Amino acid sequence: MSASTNAFSLPRGFRAAGHACGIKADPSTPDLSLFVSEVPCAAAGVFTQNRVVGAPVHVSRERVPGDSVRGVVINSGNANACTGERGLEDARWMTAEIAARLGCRAADVLVCSTGVIGHFLPREKLAAGLPMLVERLGTSEDSLATAARGMMTTDTVPKLSSRAVNVNGQTVTVTGAAKGAAMIAPNMATMLAVVMTDARLSGGETASLLKEAVDVSFNCISVDQHTSTSDTVLMLANGQACDEGEATAAENQDFREAVREVCTDLAQQIIRDAEGAAHFVTVDVTGTRTREDAHRIAKAVADSPLVKTAVTGNDPNWGRIVSAAGYAGVEFAEEQCSLSINGIEVYRRGSPTECDEQRVSAAMATGEVGIELQFELGEGTSGEGTARIWTCDLTTEYVRLNSESTT
């Protein structure tokens, strides 16, 4: 099993840095992040499914999966969300500026960008800041923490996660940094994460391992169903914890689990820090015919403004939850559906139970809400019809933050 590390240490051979180059209103707040490996890495990425994507997504997507990636550069405060030649040029230029100082090809550097949209990147500030960023690279926990802060927008805390695991007698580390799906006008929601490991993997192995982990972590969170144009999760593996010629870590179950855990931990941190959120909600669906059906129902429940506002008010409103399941596009009869909230059954096979609503409400008021929908549709099927989604409530604070006009 993997162990959660107390300190958020970088895997061997990785360095990190954060730097403030003056993009954000407060000039002392870091707005640049850099994650670098001393040696070429196997690297992979998972990107937004949106048809409209920012220039950095175009550029990074071309460069993974690969076996010679050296690092990831990120700016916050002003998203390079502009498409067209100028946006692409800016994104490529950022990677070239870093590559020149690392002594590698621009194509070996990946790039992300997040923040206010509508303006081109401030080239002068970046031209001064990027060389400083490279100079600040370090291996300390402080360097890593500053790098995590350099990618924040409206996040209130930096998001880091680290696991250590034994692979072929060697201690291998998996460490990730993320920024949240937090939005403030006129930003778009953007979720960025970089996962680093000193395990040995090929580019293809990194890609399949990352996809597997993202499917059960970042792809299972929803703040407001608005898919960003810049969502990006990158993974870099440099093999520095392993001897030459050793088998890769790809088939090691403890290692795979560690990668999933780091991604899940970061994904949950994003939900806990979502704008205006006062409740952390886990939606579990079981007993449907397929995993897709379960996911569809969980998503409909998690995205319903009426379910979210009921949670805000600690209201165990079975009607809103069951009716959200009812419009998810999955066939079922009411008698095949039961619902528990925080472990207390409130609705059983089509009818409300005689539960103590005050007790359910008090449990919800702790801020941790579990919504469990059990269906009896799976008979004679593979029984894979389960899904879990993490989401948050919908508060007046969310509306206030996102309706503040900057025009």
Place this chain on the structure above:
Amino acid sequence: MSASTNAFSLPRGFRAAGHACGIKADPSTPDLSLFVSEVPCAAAGVFTQNRVVGAPVHVSRERVPGDSVRGVVINSGNANACTGERGLEDARWMTAEIAARLGCRAADVLVCSTGVIGHFLPREKLAAGLPMLVERLGTSEDSLATAARGMMTTDTVPKLSSRAVNVNGQTVTVTGAAKGAAMIAPNMATMLAVVMTDARLSGGETASLLKEAVDVSFNCISVDQHTSTSDTVLMLANGQACDEGEATAAENQDFREAVREVCTDLAQQIIRDAEGAAHFVTVDVTGTRTREDAHRIAKAVADSPLVKTAVTGNDPNWGRIVSAAGYAGVEFAEEQCSLSINGIEVYRRGSPTECDEQRVSAAMATGEVGIELQFELGEGTSGEGTARIWTCDLTTEYVRLNSESTT
């Protein structure tokens, strides 16, 4: 062409009534409505697509389309949302109580119910109220207005619409009453409408005409994407404006237009009176390959909390609108998309324009917002790729109303 009538007059041969039987907290507020024809009507209904439906939907759905319907009885204040035998029994009993006094079969009376969920109907109050309701039936504008008030929940105004149109030399009237998609904990959203006409139609003709009108009216509004378990639109045609043996009005284009107009008018009134709404938003999508694609994009934009909160803040945020289109599941390239807000182009073929944002914001501040997304995907197709959806913004007031716990 049809003419909007000043007074909301009932079509010939129809009577209406509203009555307060004490279901609502304020005992003087009407909580019962009845719409009755002197003679049997052709009748049809369109019902919620939710898998979970209230008992009155089950009962009414069995009884249409038909050619002998005499009326519709509605209670508000306490929804008969309970499924199972007791809910069905209550719904059937309500129709039997009315039928006994009209001298028809229970099967000739349709039924709807809306209001707080979680409790069975108060039979004693209804047993006293339903006979009074029949006694109050009248043909005056006041009777119609009281009937419209009897179906209200959190609506702030009754919703009526009326059109007069010439069919075969006779003046035919189409009049509808509706209640809104307004919700307050622990209610579910429910939209109810009853459309009456003295035109002659068969049951089948009424069904196809109503479906055609609902598709471009009630099916094109969205407050919060939460499909109710009780949504119902009913149409009754009694032929009292027509001579015996005359052709039906089904093929008369002016008449069809009048039905569409009444439905559209009522649908728009629902959006204008949606809970907490401060902006009325029309989303137009043109130039996609199919009408379905256009509708999918319009719906994604209308349902995005980030688009809604941008509208709340009068923020002409092209990024949120275009990125919502981007996750609608329709293939397009950014260069094939342009966007105007209140007639001012803010985004053209993949890039923001140099428009005056203050001017757009000032136009939005009028409370009427037009979002027009133009795609260039339709070449060589039938050019049917257009859709229009009406929606409202998302305000702190909406969250406040829907998170107030009653437990």
